[in-house]
Amino acid sequence: MTKETNTIAAHPCFDKEAKHSHARVHLPVAPSCNIQCNYCNRQFDCVNESRPGVTSTVLKPFQAFEYFRALHDKLDNLSVVGIAGPGDPFANAEETLETMERIKSAYPDKLFCVSTNGLNLFPHIDKLAQVGVSHVTITINAIDPAITASVYKWVRFNKKVYRGIEGAKVLLEQQLKCIPALKEKGIIVKINSVIMPGINDEHIVEVARVCADLGADVFNCIPMIATKGTEFENLKQPDSKMVFKTRMQVSEHIELMSHCSRCRADAAGLLGKDLKDTHVMLKEFAKREPFTEQERPYVAVATREGLLVNMHLGEAKSFYIYRQSPKGFQFVEERAAPPTGTGDNRWLDMAKLMKDCRALLVSGVGENPKVIINSCGTRIIEMTGLIDEGLDGIYNHKPIRSIAKQDAFRCGSNCKGNAQGCA
Ligand code: SF4
Ligand code: SF4
Structure with a gap:
């Protein structure tokens, strides 16, 4: 198998099978755009890869x-990590690459993946290859400058x-x-090509x-959505016959993508089965301030003996600080x-206890304390496994072998604490 077929196989947008097993996230880090498409209302997400609807954080x-x-x-x-807006990734190249x-x-x-x-895009291609970008989508709606x-x-x-x-020639080139x-x-x-009837x-x-x-x-034909407040708001949307015909014609020249979900610039999860609560998470993360290493120099660990990460948050009577x-x-x-x-106050107190810790390593935690402590910055x-492995991951930005979600400790299953605090 070549590198390309290998990467296609793991990408839910490029492989129908992976669609059911591999999730993707779009990170909305690119707010500006360097062109104005006549079907785009800039109050909404870029329709190159996303369905207009709600403005992203x-x-x-x-x-x-x-x-x-x-x-x-x-x-x-x-x-898959994708950057697809809400504007254009390379009108915000610094943010995209960082x-x-x-x-x-x-x-x-x-x-x-970028869209x-x-x-x-051209000046950044070397850098993209260096970072390891494997998939790039370009929206090209015509190759005739007049169109x-x-x-x-x-x-x-x-x-x-x-x-x-003049603008068309610059863009096409x-x-x-x-x-x-x-x-x-x-x-x-x-x-990607947006099908615009009569255009x-x-x-x-x-x-x-x-x-x-x-x-x-690969080629993706996207039916235009007539969006309010745009030049094309009164243009007829393509009917299914037109979409089918266009796709058939295109498929004679290039592989056709047929399962595009037209995801939002902040979509996350399996294609067509996006996580529901990401907008809440996005809002919370958008409020975060960067912390300096001096402000949070420590890592806390829930451990019995100081060698392994082996205690659930709720059962830990103390934490080792490193x-x-x-x-x-x-x-x-x-x-x-x-x-x-003390109910949720316990988790708020715990967050205070950890206010100089950048991370807390535990063998299990319930959803409530996780959200509370994470949102306070730890x-x-x-x-x-070994505490040293976790510390190495945190301080040296290495991947941490987190436990499989299905194997994660379930509160109450064998908790030696009061088994009521973490849920
Ligand atoms: S559709 Fe995308 S590329 Fe076009 S103007 Fe809107 S944000 Fe920019
Ligand atoms: S929707 Fe587009 S940008 Fe997002 S992961 Fe799929 S191909 Fe990449």
Whole structure:
């Protein structure tokens, strides 16, 4: 199996089977856009990869990293990290690249994916390959400048705004040269085309032919949604006959993607089965302030003997506190856990006890304390094994072998505490 077929197999958007087993998350770190599509209302998410509807929360790269970590702890099968808006990833190149670099260094096994209009992609292709991006989607709605000009209101490139045919030519030149450049780096290229009746429906087959000749791997025909407040708000939406016909024509030139879920720029979970509470998590993570290493130098551990992470949060009567020093990890002190019997206040007290700790290693924890303590800035990690392995993961940004969710300790199953505090 080649590297490419291997990565396709693990990507839910590129492999129908993986759709049921591998989850993806979109990290909304890219708020601005460098073009204005006539079907896009900028109050909503970019429709290149997402269904317009509700404006996303935007995260800074460090917040996106924390959010990803929390989701990774929650989902067994999170395999793809995508950046698809809510604007364009390369109109916000710094944020996009920083987010991917942070995640890549801690989770090197994840697949990285970006979805862009392609205008400012070319200068970043080397960097994308370096970070390990395996999939790139470019939205190309036409390859004839006269048609392209009718799809976009303006294009902002190298600090200059272009309109009409001039803008279309600038956009096309940048988009098309990216395809062979990405292929040269071994990156899988998907092309999206938005079907706009009377504008490009007859022309999409030509887009597919040209992109396939340039080396694109997969093609996705997306029916336009007439969005209120846009130039095309009164344009008829393509009917199923038109969509079917376009897809059939395209499939003669290039592999067709047929199971696109048109996910939001902040979607997370299995395709078509997104997690429901991510908007709450996103809002919470968007409020986070970066902490300095001086503010949170320690890691707390729930342990019986100081060698293994082997206690559930609710049963721990105390926590061992460690720090990193030039000589290795050092035990600092033992801190008594707050008394039981005070409901959620116990978890708030515990969060206060940990206010100088960047993480807390436990062998199990209930959902309530996890949310409370995480939201106070101490990351809770469920793991079993050597304390040193956990500390290495936290301080040196290495992956931590967290316990399989189905094997996680269930509160009350064999808890030696009061078995009522963690649920
Ligand atoms: S590229 Fe996306 S965000 Fe930008 S205008 Fe087009 S649809 Fe909107
Ligand atoms: S929806 Fe698009 S950007 Fe998101 S994971 Fe799938 S292919 Fe990548």
